[in-house]
Amino acid sequence: MSPEALAAQQRIDPTQVVGWGVDADPANNPTYPMRDISKDSKGGLDWPRPALQPETVEVLRSTEHNRRTAVFGTSTPPSGVSGALRRQAFKSSEGKWSHWLILLAADRINVVEGVAADLLAGRVPNIPAEMGIKSEVAHNMPGLIRKVAVTGAVLTLAYALVRSRQGDGRRHPAPPTPR
Amino acid sequence: MLAMDYRGPYRVRAEQKPMPEILHPEDAIVRVTRSCICGSDLHLYHGMVPDTRIGMTFGHEFTGIVVEVGSEVRNLAVGDHVIVPFNIACGKCHFCQQGLFGNCHESNSQATAVGGIFGYSHTAGGYDGGQAEYVRVPYADVGPTKIPAGMDLDDAVLLTDVVPTGYQAAEMGGIQRGDTVVVFGAGPVGIMAARCAWLFGAGRVIVIDHLEYRLDFARQYGPAEVYNFRSIEDPVYFLKKITDSLGADVCIDAVGGDAAGSALHTLLGTKLKLEAGAATALHWAINSVKKGGIVSIVGVYGPTGNLVPIGNVVNKGITIRANQASVKRLLPRLIEHVQAGRINPKALITHKVPLEEVSDAYHIFSAKLDGCIKPVLVPSSINVA
């Protein structure tokens, strides 16, 4: 079917749609509600500030802020190796790619720290459950079987490779397990 | 209390955590009654947002009951049922004064490029979110809005983000009577943007996606013309053909960085993280809009950069408008729309899941299983109406 014919089938008569046009407003073009000049600050950071939240945890601050914001979140302060990396990232501005890439790297390290913290607390994380395997079984059994089969094949292949290379008398570290 | 707990990409669980406390005189503590999982939570869940720390609680779309207020809170009292906008906004700064409640300068120390958002990584302020039994709500007199008598909680919870973001997507499109509007993405926000485009007088509303069940929903709910980009092959070519080669007056990107549809963007954006997400929908929007037209972006992208045809933006004279929705500014009008029956938010909810089963709720939503459009978490201490 041509695009025009397909579209003709689906055309909707606007006047039949509940509420059609009730918010039509010629003034809404193109920049409302940006910038009401009468409400501009007169000199930069001159508004009456809210009270300042006491700093009870370490809060990293963007170099582009002149001061800490009046309130802030206290979830999960920086800690460990990932925390050290995050502090490093916050030495550069938001405009630097390195700022964000270091933070992403810290996030990955933080995952390992999370598993370690679980183990230290005497808890083996139930990773399949955390990934929602129950719903996968209920709603996507074929997909699950496919994933298990592919993962199994890759692992078997990797194992066979390692074995054959060890047979050559050379030592290689095992390849990382695919996720 | 029970709360969602992020353990790494694709791994979340329900965990006992300490009760939140009042940390600032304008804080309130809210007992959560409904808490959605949002498409943008999936960006966190997929590990795409920098500074998403292990142990954080997500959730920026929630309603609740006020259980405690700080010494300077005047407008709220213990026992009030409230809609809590996803943005954390002081109400006093230069940006809040302009109605830009999504761009507050007093709520996010970690970045200037985005305001504070509940449960949305440290890049958006490091606040624990509402996928929990209780949550700390800063600036409680500014954002939270009392739920009008008689309003269904399932309607109310979608007024925290989905409805205002969809509405603002249409509003930023500067839609004039008779305009052709194309919405990329048939997720909850795209579906809502299609619905709201009519309120601004659109003459034609088109939705593009690749999931048939969502397109079917958008066709009914918008209502909208819907096309699956897998079957029309080149959506830009297709859209030109059905608009007399001119293109649409307004294109809305309601997808963001998790887009499918382009092997190149998926490789660079999703797999290698060399782009701040796959900018496929934005790319299509720029190329499908009419010369002199408007591209409205509400899809979420990361803070680095994306590969899009910016030369076409210049040569076609396109106006790009984008923002996090200013929920507080829009709420009064949106409540009227819901009460008048022009918008029916709760129809989007396909899954209502106990907070305990948060791992499965995330997986169902992320993997698009079981016809999922919008999942809502309900703490088991709350009676599901």
Ligand SMILES: [Zn+2]
């Ligand atoms: Zn959301």
Ligand SMILES: [Zn+2]
């Ligand atoms: Zn503000």
